[in-house]
Amino acid sequence: MNLKNIGEEYDVAIVGAGPAGLFLANLIKDLDFIVLEEHREVGKPLHCAGLLSLKGLKRIGFMPQKSIQNKVRGAIFISPSGLKLIVESRRDEAVVVNRTFFDKELAEKVSDNIKLRTKVVKVAKRSGKWILKTGSGSIRSKILVDAEGFRYNLSTKLGFEKPPKDLLLPAIQVELEKIRDLNRDLVEIYLGSKWAPGFFAWIIPLSEDEARVGLAARELPFSYLKNFLGKHPIASSKLKKAKVKRILGGRVVLTGIYGKIAKKSSILIGDVAGQTKPTTGGGVVYSGIAAHIASNIIREELAKNSGEIVLEEYDKAWRRLMGRELFLMKTARRFMMQINDKDYDEMIKKMKEIGFESVAERDGDMDFQYKILKKIIMTPSLYISQLPYLLTAFIKSLLTS
Numbered sequence: 136m137n138l139k140n141i142g143e144e145y146d147v148a149i150v151g152a153g154p155a156g157l158f159l160a161n162l163i164k165d166l167d168f169i170v171l172e173e174h175r176e177v178g179k180p181l182h183c184a185g186l187l188s189l190k191g192l193k194r195i196g197f198m199p200q201k202s203i204q205n206k207v208r209g210a211i212f213i214s215p216s217g218l219k220l221i222v223e224s225r226r227d228e229a230v231v232v233n234r235t236f237f238d239k240e241l242a243e244k245v246s247d248n249i250k251l252r253t254k255v256v257k258v259a260k261r262s263g264k265w266i267l268k269t270g271s272g273s274i275r276s277k278i279l280v281d282a283e284g285f286r287y288n289l290s291t292k293l294g295f296e297k298p299p300k301d302l303l304l305p306a307i308q309v310e311l312e313k314i315r316d317l318n319r320d321l322v323e324i325y326l327g328s329k330w331a332p333g334f335f336a337w338i339i340p341l342s343e344d345e346a347r348v349g350l351a352a353r354e355l356p357f358s359y360l361k362n363f364l365g366k367h368p369i370a371s372s373k374l375k376k377a378k379v380k381r382i383l384g385g386r387v388v389l390t391g392i393y394g395k396i397a398k399k400s401s402i403l404i405g406d407v408a409g410q411t412k413p414t415t416g417g418g419v420v421y422s423g424i425a426a427h428i429a430s431n432i433i434r435e436e437l438a439k440n441s442g443e444i445v446l447e448e449y450d451k452a453w454r455r456l457m458g459r460e461l462f463l464m465k466t467a468r469r470f471m472m473q474i475n476d477k478d479y480d481e482m483i484k485k486m487k488e489i490g491f492e493s494v495a496e497r498d499g500d501m502d503f504q505y506k507i508l509k510k511i512i513m514t515p516s517l518y519i520s521q522l523p524y525l526l527t528a529f530i531k532s533l534l535t536s
């Protein structure tokens with residue numbers, strides 16, 4: 136048992152035992168650290184669809200075992216009027232995991248350093264050290280890592296910038312069984328303002344007849360989900376008679392980079408740092424990438440033993456690696472939030488005409504979308520009539536990066 140008594144001091148205190156906090160914990164296992172988690176169990180409550188790219192998991196060096204429920208080879212995009220664009224590979228591209236078990240797998244090797252039922256309610260800095268007040272006392276640390284997820288309570292207290300509200304969308308998801316005509320190899324993405332304004336609805340298969348079905352929207356996600364399940368001309372025929380096993384809500388973070396994520400001896404990681412894909416909201420792999428950067432910089436700073444910790448290099452390194460990628464994805468997201476259903480249909484139709492399905496299959500990467508987005512930008516015929524929207528999206532992204 137590595138936990139010290141309340142009031143003792145650690146080199147690193149991580150607030151939040153989600154994937155971001157846990158990836159980092161695993162990478163600094165040999166250091167003096169603690170993870171503080173408000174809930175009584177790691178991985179709960181659940182707020183994720185659990186779709187993770189195999190390439191991404193290999194990149195971050197963590198391949199889940201016990202939590203994998205299904206493997207998928209691609210996706211079908213369904214336009215507002217029902218046109219289908221299928222991007223399918225011959226091999227498995229992604230796994231669908233049970234996020235509760237995934238987080239527990241991540242926690243296995245660092246469980247001695249996780250303090251559950253410990254909510255950090257206040258933070259202060261005194262004589263160069265962080266004091267973290269919890270319900271049951273306080274903890275001191277040289278470095279503070281905020282991995283609190285999408286709530287921004289602590290980050291605001293620490294003086295980090297607030298995220299742009301229009302890029303945080305409320306989401307809802309149900310786990311269904313007894314679904315008809317489900318292809319367990321393909322994820323289904325449904326576009327259209329009638330079904331999920333500002334985002335999309337998804338069906339992520341878990342087996343031949345079970346799936347996670349959800350959506351994010353600018354507002355009222357629950358009403359939109361009810362409408363989608365009961366009335367979508369394609370989806371409802373599969374889903375209408377299905378049985379709801381579980382329901383969960385959350386917030387999809389589409390902000391990309393919008394402010395600094397490091398200040399002297401405190402850093403943000405994961406959703407709270409905007410480390411998700413603005414196109415899809417997927418954040419697990421990105422939090423793993425960020426954890427690798429953060430762990431190296433934390434290690435170097437502690438090794439200096441200079442008395443003053445300076446972690447700003449983490450912000451710079453993240454921007455160097457992901458800045459271009461996130462900028463383009465954020466522009467694409469803002470563009471997609473503005474165009475209307477007719478434009479969406481037109482784009483999907485043109486994409487089919489120019490054989491985009493095979494281009495996407497060849498050059499697509501679920502996590503690093505720069506290459507494919509660049510290809511789209513280099514094909515102006517796809518979006519020429521919506522050019523003003525693209526320019527507005529581009530300028531807005533430029534102003535908030």
Ligand SMILES: Cc1cc2nc3c(=O)[nH]c(=O)nc-3n(C[C@H](O)[C@H](O)[C@H](O)COP(=O)(O)OP(=O)(O)OC[C@H]3O[C@@H](n4cnc5c(N)ncnc54)[C@H](O)[C@@H]3O)c2cc1C
Binds near residue numbers: 289419
């Ligand atoms: C509906 C939905 C579906 C999604 N689907 C996918 C998907 O398919 N693939 C994908 O990659 N991503 C997906 N995401 C995004 C993914 O869930 C997040 O990117 C990921 O969970 C971020 O991890 P995190 O560690 O930053 O935050 P979290 O997972 O939110 O963990 C933060 C932890 O910090 C704890 N905490 C917060 N404040 C305090 C405090 N003051 N004191 C102590 N503990 C605290 C919380 O209890 C929580 O356990 C989805 C999100 C939603 C909403």
